[in-house]
Amino acid sequence: MENTDLLVDWSRAQFALTALYHWLFVPLTLGLTFIVAIMETIYVKTGDIWWKKTTQFWMTLLAINFAIGLATGIIMEFEFGTNWSNYSWIVGDIFGAPLAIEGLMAFFMESTFFAVMFFGWDKVSKKMHLLSTWLVAIGSNLSALWILVANGWMQHPVGMQFNPDTARNEMVNFWDVFFNPSAVSKFLHTVTSGYVLASLFVIGISAWYLLKKREMRFAKRSMIVAASFGLITSFFLLTTGDESAFEVAQNQPMKLAAMEGLYKGKTRAGIVAIGLLDQEKSVGDTKEPFTFKLEIPNALSFLGYHSLQAFVPGIEDLVFGNKKHGIMSVKEKMKEGKIAVNALASYKQYQKEENSQKAKEALSTFRKHERYLGYGYLKSPLDAVPNVALTFYSFHVMVGLGTWFLLLFILVLYFAMINEIEKRRWVLYAALWTIPLAYVAQEAGWIVAEAGRQPWAIQDLLPVGMAASNVASTSVQITFWLFAVLFTGLLIAEIKIMLTQIKNGPEEH
Amino acid sequence: MKIGKKLWLLIAIKLFILFFIVKWLFFPDVLQTRFNSDAERSAYILKHLTNKER
Known part of the structure; x- marks a missing residue:
């Protein structure tokens, strides 16, 4: 197996x-x-x-x-x-x-x-x-x-x-x-x-x-x-x-960023009508994502948030975080996720030991962090892309x-x-x-x-x-x-x- | 062969392959076959979700 x-x-x-x-x-x-x-x-x-x-x-x-x-x-x-x-x-x-x-x-x-x-x-x-x-x-x-x-x-x-x-x-x-x-x-x-x-x-x-x-x-x-x-x-x-x-x-939002090949978030983001992605581009490097593109200005902001001025987060904002726009990094989410995983393990252990008070505390910790549970299983922030x-x-x-x-x-x-x-x-x-x-x-x-x-x-x-x-x-x-x-x-x-x-x-x- | 009969024959062959060959030979319900009760299945999945050696 x-x-x-x-x-x-x-x-x-x-x-x-x-x-x-x-x-x-x-x-x-x-x-x-x-x-x-x-x-x-x-x-x-x-x-x-x-x-x-x-x-x-x-x-x-x-x-x-x-x-x-x-x-x-x-x-x-x-x-x-x-x-x-x-x-x-x-x-x-x-x-x-x-x-x-x-x-x-x-x-x-x-x-x-x-x-x-x-x-x-x-x-x-x-x-x-x-x-x-x-x-x-x-x-x-x-x-x-x-x-x-x-x-x-x-x-x-x-x-x-x-x-x-x-x-x-x-x-x-x-x-x-x-x-x-x-x-x-x-x-x-x-x-x-x-x-x-x-x-x-x-x-x-x-x-x-x-x-x-x-x-x-x-x-x-x-x-x-x-x-x-x-x-x-x-x-x-x-x-x-x-x-x-x-x-x-x-x-x-990560899916939307991938759909548009948007690595760096921006306000008034456009939609790529036609584009050719640079295959060498990696998350976090300085290369331009496209070797060629024709863009419709503001259209992505409007499509995603129904506002021409809206900020659309890019892949890098979502991976590394963007404090200005209140976006948590994947690394932080992974920490939260690991807390949830550990709390779940503790809950299970305390249940087995019939320690109801400790089990209750572990469950409460789990509930606080469970929305990030899946991130606790990622090996690297780039896995989220x-x-x-x-x-x-x-x-x-x-x-x-x-x-x-x-x-x-x-x-x-x-x-x-x-x-x-x-x-x-x-x-x-x-x-x-x-x-x-x-x-x-x-x-x-x-x-x-x-x-x-x-x-x-x-x-x-x-x-x-x-x-x-x-x-x-x-x-x-x-x-x-x-x-x-x-x-x-x-x-x-x-x-x-x-x-x-x-x-x-x-x-x- | 009329189209209706041809389609019935095709459906019968396909359902036979799917349920009596594919499902039976290749697709056991893993948790149903490996464990005897829901409690055992829950314990296995919880162990999987909290395995720190991952």
Whole structure:
């Protein structure tokens, strides 16, 4: 048995692989369910059989995605029990409730009505079928809600208290966990990104039909619905992205600094629109962080603190402290954290010795310092810094692509509305090639959220090294490759089955 | 094979691999298998959190 950096790295790599592959399937389901529901609503309202065919075609692609993506997330729960058992124990009560609600309510609701939606055409009434389709859309989004509440808690742990007798965090206020601002903004931003991806998926495939001069009426109709949905939700995505960045600034300032490659804090801080980081740059040296950058003045101060003049702390302010702005150094936090760890050890010892007075004093000391508990496990202040390049580039890829998607929705909607979309082949090619870019943006977003939170499994309370199980790293390596093969197989199956359906076209329905 | 049947087959194969091979062979619940009670699990985690030799 071992518990080395290698083991933690492999455990993290495996979780990242699983999460990234899982997220190839989820956002399409989140968004396509709503697009299909909108199309079916038009069919029920107008009685136009063409809308039924259109709905059924996209529903088939949704079913393929749903079937292949189904249960890929359960592997993360396997990993919690095996590779992250310490973490699972420590967070058990907080994670357990949202995940149980997700399993009992949202997943069963989604799956039950999915069967009615997919197999129930002409077997139930039109209205019942439409209701089922909407319930699938709502159910799939509710599934995401509970999982993102759990993830939001990892970013900003609230509504709980650590029990030193059981070593578990216990929920003291469910509503604080549920309405955690990090969870709310994360949920809204994540599901909206799914709506944008699904819109781009529908537009891209419709563009392929137009390029092939096939299914023209179907493709144009689908494009108008998807571009309208995508445009509206893109504005919402922008708003929720702003809210997410605000929450990150309040609760995870190190992540925000890494997202922007900001080493030295400043007032009126700008956002780097385009930039190339100097790979030689280290925390505390005198080198400039960028070899090249184009900046939007004051934008980061506004994004992070909703004020053009606000001071935005940089990585070095957060590591070494900044008295002027009341920022504690990591070294000081490590001291506080070690006091908490020692107080916890003393509490345990006095409990064993049945010295209740001393145990009470130790517990009181622990409570005073427990907010820095995780820092007590860091070996060096620099351990508190995430991978800056990975976080910076992922964030900028996500934002850059999000901007392009908004522009594409406007172009597609405009040319479709004036009935010239089939003549604008460059827009059609752009729409087709934007499908993979939509997935790149999704994955980049999760890399920002998770890699930017490092070294923490639970922000400030539990570093990943303490969260990992003491298991053999070779077994984690074996299952890493096993999953890589399994998921790649599933992805190939998904693409192959989908391409066959797309080539067959909507006329088959 | 119709698309519905193809998808059911795929789901069945995948669930079999996940629950009867992957979970059973490679993913034991570490704390459940190593300890008999919650008290033992708590004691282990507390020891881990307060280990001064780290």
